[in-house]
Amino acid sequence: MPAQLSDTLTTPAAALRREGFLGQAQRFSRDPLGMLGLILVTLIILAAIFADILAPYGPAAIDVKARLAAPTFEHPLGTDQLGRDVLSRVLYGGRIALEVALVCISVSLGLGLVLGMLAGYGPRWLDNALILIFDAVRSFPVIMFALAVVTLVGPSLETIELIIIVTSIPGYARIVRTQTLSLKNNEFILAERSLGAGIWRVLSVHIMPNVIGPLLILASMDVPVVVTIEAGLSFLGLGVRPPTPSWGSILNDGYAFIRNTPWLVIAGGVPLILTTLGFTFLGEALRDIFDPKLRKG
């Protein structure tokens, strides 16, 4: 898969592509931060997938006798104010965080890709209209927008996902639009049009493969952003509803009981930090290898 990430528009990337997949893997393995990111991301994803096997208890199982307990052999990360095992909740919370990230990023990436290509390739008025909408959406402060929507619709996982999707489409769409604009008048597009290719064929067969690379790198760097928004809203009580575990609500519990135990804050905060670091390192390493020109603005 990563072999397809490179970008034809940049000559260094074209040169790199000739090294083939092995050469790129070798370059990647020489980047210590990138390797660290890859390891962290793999561990986090594995932990989320196998949460029900790894977790010693159910995420909502209550052990009334041991409330706010410090770590023991029975509860490796202690328990919360209701006596629920924190390790289990952290593992299941990771599931929620990654699920939100996966759903939101794939949906907004897909929509952003289509809208961006339409804006770049379509008629001028469509471009202007779409750009106006993108910029209007981008100009909302995300958290304020989220608070307003949650107040109107009520907090739920779907609401969070909707908010994140709506606010991240413009970022992807803008990147795709710029790339499409620069490809639009290339001779190979003219050549396909002169053969009679319609707009959908040109977009899906000839433009998409050339814009998708940088987009996937950007998406991997956006995972921590989405995870943090989910955790942030859940921390504020506007996200995932209890008793569903989320890193944000674990943090919030920890905040409320910080005088009794520090373990809740640590258990909710460390996975957030590791996820952010892991995906950022991975994304930056991928970017440096495949697309040195792309810098997130």
Place this chain on the structure above:
Amino acid sequence: MAELLTVQDLVVRFRTMGLFKALVRGVRDPFIDAVLGVSFAMKSGETFGLVGESGSGKTTLGRAINGLVTAQAGSIRFDGQEVLDLGEKALKPIRRDVAMMFQDPVASLSPRLTVRSLLTEPFRIHGLHDRDLNGEARRLLGLVGLNESFFGRYPHELSGGQARRVGVARALSLSPKLIIADEPTAGLDVSVQGEVLNLMARLQRELGLTYLVITHNLPVIRHISDRIAIMYLGRFVETGPTGTVFRRPYHPYTKALIAAVPEPDPDRRREIIKLTGEVPSLAKRPKGCEFHTRCPFAQVKCRTETPQPQQMADGHWVRCHFPLAAPTADAA
């Protein structure tokens, strides 16, 4: 033989600024005429050459015939059918019959497709799924002297000459009647240029193709065309059979162009017309004869009156008030 392509008084205009900007600046006509009142006809099986400097509108003219740019006025009849006002959908069958070759051999191939996919793409576009696509691709590669070992290659893995051959093969894929070749030799070294031209000539003989060749390369055009037209600022200044135009140019511009081609024989004496100055901007098209700003023989009449085309010999037209009279020294 019936005319395959007839172009009448074709005008292609490009907008230079938006409506609002033009209104604010008080520009009444925010357009430039890239092609202005061009007429010609092509017979089936002939090669028509279009010559001119950069910006003379020759590429635009070629693209207008295929519908890649929209013409504002005039008429383009292909095989008896008017193409000018057709929408994208109605153009599709026409585009099967009019294939194009583009200037840059490598950049005109979609970079993420293999040679095999590039060659089968035309069949997919036109929904011809019942054909044996691999067989067709093999046949096309064979036509241009390449073989199946190229199937898996990407455009960046091809040399300029190979990419040009793939471009020719793609242009041939739907058995077109007319091929518009925009600078078929650009970016190739001279030996490869020769190969490509010979290949094109052979395919014309074997498949009965009609070519519209667009180039600024006079030796190339002299080598392959039956008739040529010289373009200057979107107009034809001279049209005629290739041999006659080269031997006996009537327009000073044509003569200057021919004189500017390097001559391998140092002893040969030539009458040279030196052109001074630059090609005027299309936005500030000179009044009268467009060429008067650079013409060494310009007179008062040239500044005010636009010359009309006049026939000097059979099929040899020139658009000049004072066509060159004296036979030229390098008449061969």
